[in-house]
Amino acid sequence: MTDTTWLVVPAPAKLNLMLHITGRRADGYHNLQTLFQFLDYGDELRFRIRNDSELTLSPSIEGVEFEDNLIIRAARHLQKLAKRNVGADIQLDKILPMGGGLGGGSSDAATTLLALNQLWDLNLSLEELAAIGLSLGADVPVFIMGEAAFAEGVGEVLTPTPELAEPWYLVACPQVHVNTAKIFSHKGLTRNTPAINIRTALEQGGRNDCQAIVSMLYPEVGNTLNLLNKFSFAKMTGTGACVYSSFGSEAEAIIVSEQLPAGYKAFVAKGVNISPTHRVLFRPS
Numbered sequence: 001m002t003d004t005t006w007l008v009v010p011a012p013a014k015l016n017l018m019l020h021i022t023g024r025r026a027d028g029y030h031n032l033q034t035l036f037q038f039l040d041y042g043d044e045l046r047f048r049i050r051n052d053s054e055l056t057l058s059p060s061i062e063g064v065e066f067e068d069n070l071i072i073r074a075a076r077h078l079q080k081l082a083k084r085n086v087g088a089d090i091q092l093d094k095i096l097p098m099g100g101g102l103g104g105g106s107s108d109a110a111t112t113l114l115a116l117n118q119l120w121d122l123n124l125s126l127e128e129l130a131a132i133g134l135s136l137g138a139d140v141p142v143f144i145m146g147e148a149a150f151a152e153g154v155g156e157v158l159t160p161t162p163e164l165a166e167p168w169y170l171v172a173c174p175q176v177h178v179n180t181a182k183i184f185s186h187k188g189l190t191r192n193t194p195a196i197n198i199r200t201a202l203e204q205g206g207r208n209d210c211q212a213i214v215s216m217l218y219p220e221v222g223n224t225l226n227l228l229n230k231f232s233f234a235k236m237t238g239t240g241a242c243v244y245s246s247f248g249s250e251a252e253a254i255i256v257s258e259q260l261p262a263g264y265k266a267f268v269a270k271g272v273n274i275s276p277t278h279r280v281l282f283r284p285s
């Protein structure tokens, strides 16, 4: 008899609190230094085991083919590693904007790897799942490991940073889709920022080396930065398009969000150093 209950698991957003590009590797990828923090806000996935080897996903994401969806690509990896036929029905509540720099696709993939590893009794370690995740995207490993972290390499060499403050953020999402590969291949991108150590990153923060190029290519991003900067220092996450400011309380963040022009897409969320995915799967209260 198949268990018909659904396992409900969040797929949170991430912010890059700083993002320095320190070099370009022979394979075209870039070495970077970044501070990742999770948001208590994001997509939600539901999983139910099937007793055949089918995978289903509903609803589909407009413009993303079934087999290209990072959720399905993640599940296919695990199916190959399972020594028996395994299948699942998956439901997706997509909240995070795509191409927003919030890591939504990577987070969906990580949640899928973590949840199906558990449901299919595969017993893969977090390190093994992170290695599979890295083949899907540079941002997947941090979501697998589940701790806010200083990341180096292409984002996969992680040092946890539990000492990060957990402020409230106002995140504004200009309605443009930034193509990550296009930004990393831009000739004007700063890609020689000197490496810093983790202590400096934690004490002094840092900038986002992609911000100037993205603001130039997508003026909506620059305009949104200017707008938020009127209230509180604003920075872009990842390769954009979303930008954020931090606040000491939820109420302060909400007051500023209410002053944004009508129609502006924005949300308020708490920064958290433990991923909500881990809280549900590994630390249920």
Ligand SMILES: C[C@](O)(CO)[C@H](O)COP(=O)(O)OP(=O)(O)OC[C@H]1O[C@@H](n2ccc(N)nc2=O)[C@H](O)[C@@H]1O
Residues within 6 Å of the ligand: 016, 019, 028, 029, 030, 031, 032, 034, 101, 106, 136, 137, 138, 139, 140, 153, 154, 155, 180, 181, 184, 185, 238, 239
């Ligand atoms: C910018 C960040 O979001 C920071 O967290 C990530 O580094 C990007 O991670 P991601 O969206 O998972 O990116 P991937 O899907 O791995 O890569 C998309 C494209 O961005 C470029 N890319 C990405 C990451 C990296 N360290 N160097 C790169 O040059 C590559 O051209 C790659 O083809």
Ligand SMILES: Nc1ncnc2c1ncn2[C@@H]1O[C@H](COP(=O)(O)OP(=O)(O)OP(=O)(O)O)[C@@H](O)[C@H]1O
Residues within 6 Å of the ligand: 061, 064, 068, 069, 070, 071, 097, 098, 099, 100, 101, 102, 103, 104, 105, 106, 108, 109, 139, 180, 238, 239, 240, 241
């Ligand atoms: N489940 C998924 N959710 C979102 N995007 C997906 C998914 N599967 C595949 N994709 C593809 O991945 C692309 C990047 O989506 P994502 O939401 O991760 O962007 P992002 O927030 O800019 O990521 P990052 O911060 O990692 O650069 C999308 O444009 C889409 O084509």
